[in-house]
Amino acid sequence: MFFTDILEFFCIPFSVFISFLVILSAVNKSVGVRRAYVKLLLKIFEFGRLSIESAATERQTKDGETCNVSVGTKANDINRPCSKQTGTSIPTTNGNTLISRDSVLLPTTNESSATDRDDSSKDEEIRFNLEKCFDYIKAGVESIIEDEVTSRFEAEELRSWNLLTRTNRRYEFISWKITLIWMAGFAVRYFILMPLRVFVCFVGVVWLTLCTAIVGYIKDGEHKRRMVDQVLGHCFSVLSSAISAVIYYHNVENRPTNGICVANHTSPIDVLVLMCDKTYSLIGQRHGGFLGLLQRALARASPHIWFERGEAKDRHAVAERLKQHVSNPNNPPILIFPEGTCINNTSVMQFKKGSFEVGGVIYPVAIKYDPRFGDAFWNSSKYSMMQYLYMMMTSWAIVCDVWYLPPMYRQEGESAIDFANRVKSVIAKQGGLVDLVWDGQLKRMKPKKEWKEMQQVEFTKRLKGD
Template sequence: MKENDKSLFRFSDMRQVVSNLPTPVESSKVRLSRRTLNRSNAIKKARSEVFSSFQDFAVNSDEQEQLSFEKLQDELENNLLSDLEEPKQLSIVKLVSSLVIPFFMEGIEDMVDDSFTKCFQRKKEVPWNWNFYLFVPWVIGATIRYVFLFPLRLFCLILSTLLLIIVLCSIQLFIRNATTRNSIIQRCLVLYASAWIMSLSGVVRYHGTRPKKGSNKIFVANHTTMLDFAILLQIHPFSVLGQLHGGLVGLLQTHILDKLHCVWFHRDDMRDRELVRKRLKEHLKQEDVPPLLIFPEGTCVNNEYCVMFKKGAFELDATIYPVAIKYHREFSDAFWDSKSEGFLQYLFRLMTSWALVCDVYFLPPETKQPEETPEAFAARVKRLICQKAGLVDVPWDGYMKHFRPSERFVEKRRHLIARVLQDQLHK
């Protein structure tokens, strides 16, 4: 083996070593409790060393042989056993308590209180307390939902879609005036949105001043499902800004909703951002088009939390009209997690539930204050929506759920932890 050969020392393999360590025994001078660990200055020093910088770390082949995990495990066990016999020598216990345990505690704390993951989790359905007299009403309710309501709702949705296609084709053929044609199409789409809500047995209560046409207006709302747009569209036409999907949703976007002058973009295409920004500015200057509707979270959240609002809508010097949407889960869960279920599967789940119930609050308009940054303006509007809808305000970026830590980031973290651990072992 050449002297300059290098290899990586991986901290992930330390899990086997730590899992095989004997259980620490409390003594008069050593007490490994959580309270003691949290108060320990050694933990603070270790965390400061680990997170102070990220640098690559390589180990010589001879050094790696010395740090073979069998020898390392024997060393840790022997020192820990000797420490129990002679409490004055606490170097290995301090090593374990200051380096290994804090990292495990961080992982455990993240699993216990992970507010980011909670934003995208559906509420678990509590099973019935089954007994002989509850079984009969459950069977009756399931029969009503699946045998009677579902076929009726599906028929309503299919029939309304066919009628809309026929009407749109007739309008394109027989009405030549562009202004009149657009006005009739917008009214038809409002009725079509009402058919969608009716097919879900939707019960929607609207509060506040209804939207009106006008230039330089942007309506922003929290986002739980694709049906947010249908709920707002059934009372007034909107031009929505959204991601272009495939499948059934993509057909609706490109062939039907596009008549409302909607703005679609591809999330993975960076060139779309500047183009979308220009289209939004042009849209705000026009008075004969529906007002803009934007969901600044950029992704669907489970209607218990509200993640960070993107600043794009708040940089356009437009009047912002906040809209708070609150769904009630007594009859159905409206949250759509596109990563775990397709849109047709989601529709089937809603159509076999009892009803879709929600409240929509149109809040007073807001404008950016002097010397207020777009980020601060977005955060202020988000707080207003959270307060009205009873949502938990969290600072997470919703796009984070679409990405995973890169392998490069994971490797650098392993190298850094290995360097700190090696230094402590040599001492």
């Protein structure tokens, strides 16, 4: 009887809270609790920053270390941890790189390596100029010191500590005040926020499944599309509460209406972030488990393009289905992440040209997460989907900015690769991200043999002084 009373005591407030949450999502209203929560966190982070700087100054006085400590006005303005060597600091992976590279050494020709080898064999006289290769030696040493590719597949390093153990610099015991704040934050995140978020996520997934199943029986037409927009917007709004998402949308007049929408890719929740504001069709490989459940639910309500593993490698089939979807004006815009993999919120990597060969309008969207509240990057080679969701639900919050950029069209005589690079540079500039030429698939595989041969040919030309 006692346990029954306790269960009722906790279930009634939970049910009232969930009902209130669903009603707010249905009418697309917010009471501002999450934004007030984020502002409170900023004040706590600022207090922690000042305490850490004060402790570092005291330690500097005692040990005689030289340390760059300056009290800024923002929580992310704190300087990096001190070093016993004058003027040194720990390198970061958030775009403030240790080495400033003027350019990336790429082959200057598109000719095949076999042709170049034939041409070189015909030369009667070869003059070696070793000094011409100094830039290659410099690039090699720079890559040894700091690899700008693999660092994009690791968690972004913070400029200031956000009281999370996964970004711990052993600051939680620097003073008794910080220790108390850290312990209180741990209790709030793991014993209050996490159970509540898991419950909200469960309710949101069940609600999404039921709503999409009901909408799926409505006859196709304008009425169904309006209904799908309302239902999915309201369901994803509930799901966003499971990670305490605070999203700021900019330039909403450029919001996609049809065609193809392309965005940089940091996390699977990129879809959730964008779907809270606009309904999209999705394209991708069929999955099992939790993602597969969501895919099947979404497919009941709106048109999406899901491929089996073998079909996804058939570029012609993918392009044909993409063209068919875009050619139908009644279909919602299709959301594509041309990078093909998650990058750590610091840069944008090579865009695949497939989505830029279809033709028509391209709507670029830039997404930038605020790492102070939680790391949204999914390192799929290190964490499973469930581990990633666990990390999201034990973070403080997920705060991000979304910029809708003006629509872009392929210019006359412009190749699909050049068009993709032009769109990528616009997204990188707006989001404050580093624009890289490297393929994101280097996260999982070695460079292609063709690229190695092209670099060898380029090195040979420089060595000969061509």
